[in-house]
Amino acid sequence: MAYVWLLDVDGVVNARKPAWHAAPHHGRAYAEGVGWPMRWAPALTTRIRRLHTSGAVEVRWCSTWCPWADQLERLFRLPPLACAFTTVADAPAAKLAAARAVLAGGDHLVWTDDDEVPAAGPLLDELTAAGRALLIRPDARRGLTPAHLDDIEAFATP
Numbered sequence: 001m002a003y004v005w006l007l008d009v010d011g012v013v014n015a016r017k018p019a020w021h022a023a024p025h026h027g028r029a030y031a032e033g034v035g036w037p038m039r040w041a042p043a044l045t046t047r048i049r050r051l052h053t054s055g056a057v058e059v060r061w062c063s064t065w066c067p068w069a070d071q072l073e074r075l076f077r078l079p080p081l082a083c084a085f086t087t088v089a090d091a092p093a094a095k096l097a098a099a100r101a102v103l104a105g106g107d108h109l110v111w112t113d114d115d116e117v118p119a120a121g122p123l124l125d126e127l128t129a130a131g132r133a134l135l136i137r138p139d140a141r142r143g144l145t146p147a148h149l150d151d152i153e154a155f156a157t158p
Contacts, residue, residue, distance in 0.1 A: 004110070008062055009063040012144055017141055020146060021043070025042050038075055040143070043146075049077065051153065052081065060098075066083035067087075103130065109132060111133065111136070114139070115140075
């Protein structure tokens with residue numbers, strides 16, 4: 001059984017006021033020839049990279065940025081990561097399908113998304129019923145916090 005982390009970008013890594021102690025980094029990622037401003041905490045991306053390269057979790061992009069993942073990896077200094085889907089036509093449905101597929105495959109799920117992670121209700125109950133899912137819905141202005149990463153590390157350490 002593996003631990004698979006479905007990682008969204010905007011509002012999760014790319015945040016207006018990252019909740020980390022050091023000043024955020026700034027850059028641009030390009031999609032369809034348009035440059036989009038990015039702002040992220042380097043300590044966050046360092047921890048993501050460390051968790052992935054150590055084998056604690058398999059990080060997969062789960063974002064409308066999937067077709068341009070190379071842009072994110074360059075900016076955030078991350079290794080090439082798999083993408084949970086390839087088309088962004090119906091991203092909310094694709095994100096949910098990716099989460100369900102991880103659980104159906106018998107793996108543990110970490111899902112971080114500021115919009116699509118359910119906060120309550122039957123969908124939350126469905127995804128967390130087996131006790132193999134950690135769902136984090138960060139404040140989009142702050143993105144993932146050090147406490148969120150502590151939770152992910154604790155969850156992925158049996």
